[in-house]
Amino acid sequence: MPLSYTDYYDVLGVPRDADQDAIRRAYRKLAREYHPDLNSDSDAEERFKALGEAYEVLSDAEKRERYDRLGARWREAEREAPEESFEDFFAHEGFGDGSRVEFSQDLFEALFGARRDRTAGPLRGRDREALLELSLEDALTGGRRRLTLDGREVSVNFPAGVRDGQLIRLTGQGGEGRDGGPPGDLFLRVALKPHPHFRRRGDHDLDVELAITPSEAALGTTVAVKTPTGTARIRVPAGSSSGRRLRLRGQGLPKRGGGSGDLHAIVKIVVPKALSDRERELYEQLAESSTLDPREV
Amino acid sequence: MNADGQTGPADGDLAAEETIELTVLARQAGVRIVHVRRYLEFGLVEPHPAAPAGSPRFDPRSAARVARAERLRRDLALNYAGAVLVCELLDRIGELEARL
Numbered sequence A: 001m002p003l004s005y006t007d008y009y010d011v012l013g014v015p016r017d018a019d020q021d022a023i024r025r026a027y028r029k030l031a032r033e034y035h036p037d038l039n040s041d042s043d044a045e046e047r048f049k050a051l052g053e054a055y056e057v058l059s060d061a062e063k064r065e066r067y068d069r070l071g072a073r074w075r076e077a078e079r080e081a082p083e084e085s086f087e088d089f090f091a092h093e094g095f096g097d098g099s100r101v102e103f104s105q106d107l108f109e110a111l112f113g114a115r116r117d118r119t120a121g122p123l124r125g126r127d128r129e130a131l132l133e134l135s136l137e138d139a140l141t142g143g144r145r146r147l148t149l150d151g152r153e154v155s156v157n158f159p160a161g162v163r164d165g166q167l168i169r170l171t172g173q174g175g176e177g178r179d180g181g182p183p184g185d186l187f188l189r190v191a192l193k194p195h196p197h198f199r200r201r202g203d204h205d206l207d208v209e210l211a212i213t214p215s216e217a218a219l220g221t222t223v224a225v226k227t228p229t230g231t232a233r234i235r236v237p238a239g240s241s242s243g244r245r246l247r248l249r250g251q252g253l254p255k256r257g258g259g260s261g262d263l264h265a266i267v268k269i270v271v272p273k274a275l276s277d278r279e280r281e282l283y284e285q286l287a288e289s290s291t292l293d294p295r296e297v
Numbered sequence B: 001m002n003a004d005g006q007t008g009p010a011d012g013d014l015a016a017e018e019t020i021e022l023t024v025l026a027r028q029a030g031v032r033i034v035h036v037r038r039y040l041e042f043g044l045v046e047p048h049p050a051a052p053a054g055s056p057r058f059d060p061r062s063a064a065r066v067a068r069a070e071r072l073r074r075d076l077a078l079n080y081a082g083a084v085l086v087c088e089l090l091d092r093i094g095e096l097e098a099r100l
Helices: A008-012 A020-034 A044-058 A061-080 A086-093 A106-118 A136-141 A214-219 A277-289 B022-029 B033-041 B062-075 B080-099
Strands: A128-134 A143-149 A152-158 A167-170 A186-192 A198-201 A205-212 A221-227 A230-236 A245-248 A263-269
Touching: A008 A020, A008 A044, A020 A044, A044 A061, A128 A136, A128 A143, A128 A152, A136 A186, A152 A167, A152 A186, A205 A221, A205 A230, A214 A221, A214 A263, A221 A263, A230 A245, A230 A263, B022 B033, B022 B062, B033 B062, B033 B080, B062 B080
Parallel strands: A128 A186, A205 A263
Antiparallel strands: A143 A152, A167 A186, A198 A205, A221 A230, A245 A263
């Protein structure tokens, strides 16, 4: 008996599509009936243990899903399961060029479809993917979006620090299951829209241009710089050439585990298009007395 | 003599019958002392009347009672009052069956 295959649904006496409430009710009722302190039958203890095992699996959505799919082999599947979740896998791999993907239904089927053929009976619905376009400000604060996909309204909460290319899984919002099978999941791939001021550098850092005059660049200054949440003062050291990076720690995009990336202010020296007479005179004096040959550096 | 807690102090009534300390009761029942105190509040087990209030002692059979109540409480999602009630009902059923 202990080594033979026990159907957990039979043990609890519930149908295969029973919801969590029904499963809990069935377990509690049978637990009272077969508890070894309340039932002196010789097999009460054995049955009570079987109940506990069945309840442990069926009351846990993930274990139950594996059990539904793989039956007695569900524990093996547990060991074979990849280390990375789907979300991590795709967050790392991304989809390359950022082209729009509207409902690439065949993707998961192509990658993981084979497993569906192992068991007959209820079929889990398809996983689907759609694009979720967000602004940098959205990524900064997190928030909520309503999308209409195939005429169906879907509401999604996205966390602060969401990354470009990240997949957000909405469990059970994918294709409908067949023959009582559970629905698939909906994966929303985040696409961060370009921002007029900030450019993303990696997942959490941002670049922003810092325009300064030649004299500010030469003499040094302290100026205001735009940050995603407002402005900050930044000190430009004397002798800063174009392209110099000045880092503002923690002013980038928030990270999932806490903290934030950095904001890089990149110096850009801007010269006047037209000089006043006085300016021209001074520049000429400066040119005469300057020893710098930038082509030599 | 009293170091293992299994033997009562050598005075009066308690010397005659074996009793156990609270800590021993908890250990034998496999529960923490705070849980034993909860069962005491609900009267599942009672300290021996001859023991001083500061260091209560119990009938050795108390450990089995507490262990059973704790199993029921944990396995059937009962609260302390419910577990104690079930134990009392089980005792009554036992007595009635014994009379048949």
